[in-house]
Amino acid sequence: xxxxxxxxxxxxxxxxxxxxxxxxxxxxxxxxxxxxxxxxxxxxxxxxxxxxxxxxxxxxxxxxxxxxxxxxxxxxxxxxxxxxxxxxxxxxxxxxxxxxxxxxxxxxxxxxxxxxxxxxxxxxxx
Numbered sequence: 001x002x003x004x005x006x007x008x009x010x011x012x013x014x015x016x017x018x019x020x021x022x023x024x025x026x027x028x029x030x031x032x033x034x035x036x037x038x039x040x041x042x043x044x045x046x047x048x049x050x051x052x053x054x055x056x057x058x059x060x061x062x063x064x065x066x067x068x069x070x071x072x073x074x075x076x077x078x079x080x081x082x083x084x085x086x087x088x089x090x091x092x093x094x095x096x097x098x099x100x101x102x103x104x105x106x107x108x109x110x111x112x113x114x115x116x117x118x119x120x121x122x123x124x125x126x
Contacts, residue, residue, distance in 0.1 A: 053072040063107075063111075067103055071096040
């Protein structure tokens with residue numbers, strides 16, 4: 001690995017640790033207010049993945065959406081196989097979620113007119 005890239009990765013990791021510290025402190029305060037000893041990150045991630053999968057499946061009734069479904073299934077697979085998860089793999093999962101959100105926003109921006117109501121008040125596909 002080139003020395004410049006290694007230096008930048010080290011700087012990024014230091015910044016990531018600082019952000020992680022701030023997020024953990026804020027989340028811990030919220031957990032205490034909710035009456036919990038700590039934030040149940042695993043349970044929260046588990047249930048949010050299932051909700052995300054369910055919403056994706058419902059969205060697929062309207063349009064094909066295999067990117068989100070793939071991200072959901074990979075996330076659930078990772079949760080079932082915790083011994084194989086590395087920090088890099090989890091970062092790639094987060095990147096996949098971000099890419100799927102960008103894809104959804106782009107799709108909505110490009111295709112919204114096909115699903116908008118027509119001038120005479122009818123709604124649905126044209």
